[in-house]
Amino acid sequence: MSKIDYHYQGRTAVITGGARGIGRGIGERLQGEGAEVVVWDLDPCHFDPTLNDFKPALIQAVDVSSLASVEEACRATLAVTGRIDFLINGAGINGPVAPVWDYDPEAWQRVIDINLTGVFNTSRTVAPHMRAAGFGRIVNIASMAGKDGNPHIAAYSAAKAGVIGFTKAFAKELITDGVSVNAIAPVITETALFKEMTQEHIEASKAKIPMGRFLQIEEIAALVSWIVSDECSFTSGFTFDISGGRSTY
Numbered sequence: 001m002s003k004i005d006y007h008y009q010g011r012t013a014v015i016t017g018g019a020r021g022i023g024r025g026i027g028e029r030l031q032g033e034g035a036e037v038v039v040w041d042l043d044p045c046h047f048d049p050t051l052n053d054f055k056p057a058l059i060q061a062v063d064v065s066s067l068a069s070v071e072e073a074c075r076a077t078l079a080v081t082g083r084i085d086f087l088i089n090g091a092g093i094n095g096p097v098a099p100v101w102d103y104d105p106e107a108w109q110r111v112i113d114i115n116l117t118g119v120f121n122t123s124r125t126v127a128p129h130m131r132a133a134g135f136g137r138i139v140n141i142a143s144m145a146g147k148d149g150n151p152h153i154a155a156y157s158a159a160k161a162g163v164i165g166f167t168k169a170f171a172k173e174l175i176t177d178g179v180s181v182n183a184i185a186p187v188i189t190e191t192a193l194f195k196e197m198t199q200e201h202i203e204a205s206k207a208k209i210p211m212g213r214f215l216q217i218e219e220i221a222a223l224v225s226w227i228v229s230d231e232c233s234f235t236s237g238f239t240f241d242i243s244g245g246r247s248t249y
């Protein structure tokens with residue numbers, strides 16, 4: 001993949017779930033383009049400082065499903081950076097793989113709390129600072145599961161569909177404030193989330209991708225980097241497909 005560089009000197013990006021996986025990949029990319037990156041993650045132990053010279057300005061322990069935790073993280077971040085220009089909502093869990101009639105109700109609630117309410121918590125906390133600055137870019141990592149609905153991961157599918165709906169509504173609230181809100185809907189990507197999935201589920205997901213391969217984290221990072229750029233200046237409330245040709249709408 002040939003790479004176009006944007007210039008994010010002076011910009012600060014907060015990335016939830018940024019300690020590893022897709023969030024980390026986005027952080028590495030934005031840092032490489034000059035942004036100051038702050039990681040908000042439930043488990044900072046997931047962060048491996050030896051990889052790829054990634055040096056966040058702050059790695060903050062935060063549970064996005066707790067509004068108080070998010071508010072504390074925002075205070076701690078602003079004390080260090082003084083600003084938040086980009087908010088990338090990447091924190092997420094897959095939850096169990098089971099039919100609805102066997103799905104544990106507590107697991108259902110946890111998946112919704114983290115994947116959907118977490119996006120609400122960070123958005124409501126960070127947006128006032130972006131509005132005051134007259135600039136902001138919010139990017140929510142949804143999933144193709146939120147568009148198609150994947151059997152046996154109903155909570156995940158419902159939460160991600162919720163993120164897509166939330167993105168549309170919230171974008172309209174901010175439409176004249178210089179703050180865009182968009183989502184992306186990736187197909188299956190090779191990350192640690194694979195450990196929570198059965199081999200059968202992984203193979204079935206791959207078979208649905210017309211390009212016949214898994215999505216790479218770098219490809220997601222490239223899309224997000226463009227969405228937060230000044231060149232993406234007339235799109236808000238949209239869910240960008242990144243599905244290797246799978247998505248038809």
Ligand SMILES: NC(=O)c1ccc[n+]([C@@H]2O[C@H](COP(=O)([O-])OP(=O)(O)OC[C@H]3O[C@@H](n4cnc5c(N)ncnc54)[C@H](O)[C@@H]3O)[C@@H](O)[C@H]2O)c1
Nearest residue numbers: 017021022041042063064090091092143188189191192193
């Ligand atoms: N991997 C895929 O195939 C795939 C496909 C589509 C969408 N996504 C979405 O992309 C995002 C990142 O996925 P990934 O594969 O990189 O996952 P990952 O498990 O590798 O990383 C997720 C990170 O989120 C953190 N996290 C979990 N719960 C949290 C909480 N309550 N508060 C704060 N941080 C929390 C974890 O500690 C972890 O570091 C998720 O939202 C996921 O649903 C993943």
